[in-house]
Amino acid sequence: MRALLLAAGLLASSALLAQDVRKDVEKYQRMIADSSPAELFELTGEEVWKKRQGPKNVSLEQCDLGEGPGVLKGAYAHLPRYFKDTDRVMDLETRLVHCMTTLQGRSRDEATKRLFGNEDKPSELEYLSAYIAGESRGVALAPGRSHPKEIASYELGKKVFFYRGASWDFSCASCHGEADKRIRMQYLPVLSTPQAASQVMSTWPAYLIRNGQFKTMQWRINDCYRQMRWPEPNFGSDVTIALTTYLTRTGEGANYRGPGTKR
Amino acid sequence: MKRSLLMLAVALGACSSTPQRHFADEKDLGDVQAALKRDFHARGAAQMTRLDADAVQQACNLYDNEPPEPVAKKLEAEQFAKIPFPQGNLVGDWKNGQRIAQSGRGMQWNDKPGAGGGSCYNCHQLSAAEPSYGTIGPSLNGFGKLRGNSADMQKYAYGRIYNSKAYSLCSQMPRLGHSGTLGEQQIKDLVAYLLDPDSPVNK
Amino acid sequence: MADPMKVRATMKGDTAEVRVLMVHPMETGQRKDSTGAVIPLHFIQEVQVRLNGKVALEGQISQAVSRNPVFSFKLKGVKAGDKLEIAWLDNKGEKNLTSTAIA
Numbered sequence: 001m002r003a004l005l006l007a008a009g010l011l012a013s014s015a016l017l018a019q020d021v022r023k024d025v026e027k028y029q030r031m032i033a034d035s036s037p038a039e040l041f042e043l044t045g046e047e048v049w050k051k052r053q054g055p056k057n058v059s060l061e062q063c064d065l066g067e068g069p070g071v072l073k074g075a076y077a078h079l080p081r082y083f084k085d086t087d088r089v090m091d092l093e094t095r096l097v098h099c100m101t102t103l104q105g106r107s108r109d110e111a112t113k114r115l116f117g118n119e120d121k122p123s124e125l126e127y128l129s130a131y132i133a134g135e136s137r138g139v140a141l142a143p144g145r146s147h148p149k150e151i152a153s154y155e156l157g158k159k160v161f162f163y164r165g166a167s168w169d170f171s172c173a174s175c176h177g178e179a180d181k182r183i184r185m186q187y188l189p190v191l192s193t194p195q196a197a198s199q200v201m202s203t204w205p206a207y208l209i210r211n212g213q214f215k216t217m218q219w220r221i222n223d224c225y226r227q228m229r230w231p232e233p234n235f236g237s238d239v240t241i242a243l244t245t246y247l248t249r250t251g252e253g254a255n256y257r258g259p260g261t262k263r
Numbered sequence: 264m265k266r267s268l269l270m271l272a273v274a275l276g277a278c279s280s281t282p283q284r285h286f287a288d289e290k291d292l293g294d295v296q297a298a299l300k301r302d303f304h305a306r307g308a309a310q311m312t313r314l315d316a317d318a319v320q321q322a323c324n325l326y327d328n329e330p331p332e333p334v335a336k337k338l339e340a341e342q343f344a345k346i347p348f349p350q351g352n353l354v355g356d357w358k359n360g361q362r363i364a365q366s367g368r369g370m371q372w373n374d375k376p377g378a379g380g381g382s383c384y385n386c387h388q389l390s391a392a393e394p395s396y397g398t399i400g401p402s403l404n405g406f407g408k409l410r411g412n413s414a415d416m417q418k419y420a421y422g423r424i425y426n427s428k429a430y431s432l433c434s435q436m437p438r439l440g441h442s443g444t445l446g447e448q449q450i451k452d453l454v455a456y457l458l459d460p461d462s463p464v465n466k
Numbered sequence: 467m468a469d470p471m472k473v474r475a476t477m478k479g480d481t482a483e484v485r486v487l488m489v490h491p492m493e494t495g496q497r498k499d500s501t502g503a504v505i506p507l508h509f510i511q512e513v514q515v516r517l518n519g520k521v522a523l524e525g526q527i528s529q530a531v532s533r534n535p536v537f538s539f540k541l542k543g544v545k546a547g548d549k550l551e552i553a554w555l556d557n558k559g560e561k562n563l564t565s566t567a568i569a
Contacts, residue, residue: 035474035485037534043470119533120491159295162285162327164320166313167370167444168437169428175399183385183397184367212491212533229370229437231309237302 021185029261036261038130038207041122041214045131048124054104063099065092065132066144076136077256080153080245081144089144089153091244092132093125093218094236115235116219119212129205129216130259137258141201143248150245153238157246160239161192166230172243174228186263197251203260210263217244284327292324307372319428328433335432343429346422346440349447353417353454360456361463363449364389370444381424381439381453389456390463400436407458408465420454471564475550482544482568484515486537486552494529509557513537516551517544544568 050059065075066083080091086098093115100111117123144150164171175183176191189196205216215223221240225233233240286292296316305311318338322330330338362380369379383389388402396402410416423430425440439445445453456462469489475482488510495507507529515523522541537552551565 032536035472035487035536035538037487037489037536039472040470040487040489040534043472156295156298159285159291160299162324163295163299164324164328165299165316166309167442169320169323169435170437174435178399181397181399183399184395188399209532225303226309226371226373229309229313229442231303231311231313232306232372234302234304239298239302 022187025263032209032261033257036207036259037212038214038259038261039134041127041130041207042134042259043131044122045127045129045134048127049131054100054106056103056105058104060096060099060103060128063096063103065095072132072135074136074139076133077139077141078136079143080150080241080248082147082149087149088238089147089149089241089245091217091236091241092129093216094241096125096128096132097236112235116215116222117213122214125218126205126214126216130214133205133256133259136256139256141198141248141252141254141256143245143252145249145252153242153245154249156239157242157244158192160243161246166228168229170228170230172224191247192250194250194253197247198254199251201248201251202254202257203262206260206262208262214259284325286324289321289325292321308370308374308376309372319432323433326433330432339429339432342426342432342438342441343422346425346429347447348418348421349451353414353421353451354412354458355448355451355453355455357452357455357459357462357464359449360452360454361390363445363453364456365393370442379444381445381449382437383453386436391466392463403457404464406464407460407462410458412458412460417454417458420457421450424450424453469562471552471554471562473550473552473564473566475566475568477544477546477568480542482541482548482550484539484541484550486564488535488537488554488562490533490535490554490556492529492531492533492535507557510535510554511557512555514553515539515541516553517541518549519551 048060050061052059062069064070064083064085065072066078066081067073067075076092079095080089082089083095083098090098097108097111100106101108114123115125117126145154161172164174171177173192175181175188176196179190181188189200191197191200204220205214207214218235218240221243222233222235225231286295296314299314300311303311303314316324319342322334322338326334364381364383366380367382367385368374369382383403384393384396386397386399388396388398388404389406391404406420407416423436424445426438427434427436428438428441437444440447440450456464459465471489472487473484474486475484490510491508492510493505493508495504497505499505509529509531510527513523513525513527514521523539527535541550546568548568549565550568551563553561553563555561
């Protein structure tokens, strides 16, 4: 009898522990939202944006992220979107690489050599993403939704989200498909719902406390597929952009809150 | 024969007033698969052959994980027939089983081939002494205590870990044996973790 | 040249609420790199806050503080416009300094 009660007590305290963890995490997130190391990445990102680089020795300041050359306010919140000059739907990172190659004259190889950084040496794209995303604070998420390619990107993203495959038969929905589920202690938002998608998409890119790194959506998608036991996604591919399009449109209308701070 | 059964069932499904499926038909599914083949590349142990869809994935994708019963039963039976149940004892060492259950490594492109475990705690509660457990799968706490450790139960546990789709076609549980994630001894050790009265799972 | 620090200092009633963001690896000396070699101890040892040139707060922190510390504190007896300087010194002798006016 005692052994049974003890087991029940342990089980109950595990459930409570999970709840406590959730509350503590939310409390910490509220505390850190005001001042976060993410802001330092924004500051450095501004420097990188203004730095002359490449054979043409120019900065990225005339880069068109969709709102016109050099216009940053709201640019991130309106991505992904269709660009006439490349005839494709692009996200922030693919657009930045485009500007590095066309404006600055850098080779694609050089511009994409170090896509994802580490805690000691973040990548250029991470710094730039922080800065540019910060310039969309308070702007409603509104990715492109009228051009046929924007619609196709959304539809592809939605299908890929639910597509089960590879060694463990996982889709995004395998983990992000049911409310109040968690992996270990990490709760999983149901990203196909507007409520969860708006919370999540209004806080990426983000500083990750667990490793002191600033990470972007291209990284997040890449790292998910690694854990899903899939092969690796191509950086800036139509499929990765389609997923971001799907998630951003699902969360559209929410005010972008600026680079986030996460576990 | 298999293909036309599948197509007939899809057509029947399309006639009823169910919500729109994620994949309209096999062609739609094929288009997505072509995009994936184009936009992914091999890395480490994660080869592109991993994206070759088998009958289970085809059916679960086409039916949004709710295949009609005839389709499910047929494919489950096919999966079950492929489980190489070992002869003799199916119960290994629970202490090793615990390590395997705790390990979240293995089969990722940054993992060494052969290294890793079952990631069981990612989705399941097992030992009550471990508070860091997932809730995607049901709690397995007290598994052996509740179900006993008969030969039938050993076989069920072994089979379930080897290939969960043989029991429930569109289960979200990975096919740990079938995929080459875990070997025979490792699965036996997990069976012990679940069934051994001395295992923390049953304390 | 150390990475930028960011300080935010605003008056709330008669108290200034100050938040400082620092970039520093804060290595504990316990971690190993991919080759198995120990990553050496590297952390901010001293933090000093100066108000209008005079030391208002001095602290010693240890390697127990995690990477990229966020340091927040309150100051009484200050007013908007007062000059605030925050300086740190780490165990390798590296320094950093930032200043702002209290808003």
